[in-house]
Amino acid sequence: MTKISSNIRFLRQLKGLSQEQLADDLKVTRSRIGGYEEARNEPPIDLLIRLSEYFHIAVDALIRGDLTKTNLDGLMKVGKNRILFPIIIDADGNDMVELIPIKAQAGYLRGYSDPEYIERLPKMKLPFLPTGKHRAFPIKGDSMPPIKEGSFIIGKYLDRMEDMRIGKTYVVVTKDEGLSYKRIMNATKRELELHSDNKLYKPYKVKTDDVLELWEYTCCLNMNQYNEEELNLGSIMNMLRSLKVEIEQIKKK
Numbered sequence: 343m344t345k346i347s348s349n350i351r352f353l354r355q356l357k358g359l360s361q362e363q364l365a366d367d368l369k370v371t372r373s374r375i376g377g378y379e380e381a382r383n384e385p386p387i388d389l390l391i392r393l394s395e396y397f398h399i400a401v402d403a404l405i406r407g408d409l410t411k412t413n414l415d416g417l418m419k420v421g422k423n424r425i426l427f428p429i430i431i432d433a434d435g436n437d438m439v440e441l442i443p444i445k446a447q448a449g450y451l452r453g454y455s456d457p458e459y460i461e462r463l464p465k466m467k468l469p470f471l472p473t474g475k476h477r478a479f480p481i482k483g484d485s486m487p488p489i490k491e492g493s494f495i496i497g498k499y500l501d502r503m504e505d506m507r508i509g510k511t512y513v514v515v516t517k518d519e520g521l522s523y524k525r526i527m528n529a530t531k532r533e534l535e536l537h538s539d540n541k542l543y544k545p546y547k548v549k550t551d552d553v554l555e556l557w558e559y560t561c562c563l564n565m566n567q568y569n570e571e572e573l574n575l576g577s578i579m580n581m582l583r584s585l586k587v588e589i590e591q592i593k594k595k
Contacts, residue, residue: 346390347381349409353397354379368392403459438465439496442521444480451520454555468496470561475499477557479513479521485538486511486523493564495523497557503529506556515555516548523559 354364354375361379365372370389377383385393394401403409440463442450453459466478478494489495497513500506511525514536524536527545534553537545 345408346384346405347379349404351379352410368396438467439476439478440465441478442480447480447521476560481523485540485543487540489562493562495562496560498560500556500558503556511559513557514553517552517554519548
């Protein structure tokens with residue numbers, strides 16, 4: 343665990359905590375935290391899990407990732423904690439969209455807060471995105487017509503649930519359901535009521551404590567013209583290039 347000591351120190355300082363404050367929150371002694379940060383001891387698995395939940399960082403990232411190299415200006419907040427969630431930009435300063443491949447979406451729950459997982463995702467640039475952190479999620483099923491299976495929803499990350507708007511659609515990431523694209527029709531401090539636009543599917547509720555992420559709908563990429571094996575970054579970029587030409591032509595008119 344060559345990086346765990348520096349990562350604990352980094353995350354503690356990032357939250358503005360003393361060793362004693364962190365120890366109190368984790369219900370351990372200050373000397374144990376000091377021992378971990380100075381690499382004299384290594385935390386047992388049960389404490390690694392608590393650190394993971396406390397800092398909202400995957401255990402794998404705590405152990406293997408060098409979090410000290412994270413760009414602090416690019417971090418986004420989640421509630422009272424921070425999540426390692428950098429905004430990626432290209433050489434020209436344009437925000438980049440991270441793409442969750444269809445075959446990789448099952449692993450998103452394990453890697454959504456892991457900077458190494460996010461870093462490996464393919465990235466693309468859209469010519470019309472508003473400011474903010476965006477990610478592209480693959481859609482399965484027919485619950486949200488006219489959006490069909492094989493399309494991608496581009497969502498803008500919502501860092502405060504209070505900013506959610508009733509009646510709008512979101513990619514909702516929960517502990518049990520994984521990725522769902524639904525319309526939020528009712529919300530309380532404890533629950534969200536999720537609706538499908540296809541009335542064959544019944545509404546259901548999820549607990550707000552189980553919601554890991556909310557991504558507000560920005561736009562949709564229709565990829566149904568491609569076969570599943572062709573749904574890669576190259577095919578998406580080809581489609582975007584043609585879309586950009588169309589947008590430029592409209593502006594000229």
